[in-house]
Amino acid sequence: MALPPAKPLHFLISAGPTHEPIDPVRFIGNRSSGQMGITLAQTAQARGHHVTLVLGPSHLSAPAGVMVVRVETAQQMLDELEARFAATDVLVMAAAVADVRPVHASAHKLKKEELGATLRLEKNADILAHLGRMRRQQVVVGFSLETLRGAEAIAEAVRKAKAKCCDLMVLNSPGSLGGERAASVVFVKSDGSSEDLGDLSKSELAGRLVAWCELAGSLQ
């Protein structure tokens, strides 16, 4: 059964990994493909919403017709999201932000002998927590990828939802990385309530999540 037409909302969606440069040829990154956030952007756009996708260095093509802002690093992602957040109704942080970055990115290619002695790391800002603290009317959704299972995984997602001021955490497991399907998905709210969605395609999950955001957005 087709969903009824929705009131158009402004969706701000982050997707993909971030790359934190070590030198001109090396970086710190992760295995995120960007598929989930790209599918979400396409789904929200197809439902008639205004969508901006802030996309890290993914090898996937940006979806046609969606406003896309390309970024490399966590700091660039933070800057682009923050600049757009006030005019946003729904933020979905589907990006896998690198947790750390080199203190200095070397301008020249480091010799492997130099790496151990020169590579010092510092924490990146937590973008979702930062924007969560700034939120006013926005619906805020995060993703929580956990190797924990069952009640322990849900408890961790609740902890993150509270710490990052989110309405919803989309709990899932490492089986979601890279492919077309999302694994062990649970919608977890900061009050501890949860809805188990199991394994489903990323396109199905995108439909469920956009519908959830439409409902939450209509109640704000």
Ligand code: CTP
């Ligand atoms: N996130 C973020 N900025 C970061 C790290 C994570 O905005 N520097 C967001 C992710 O986009 C995701 C949510 O926070 O929506 C949860 O990410 P996760 O990696 O599970 O959380 P962490 O707080 O980094 O916890 P962990 O120590 O388990 O990696």
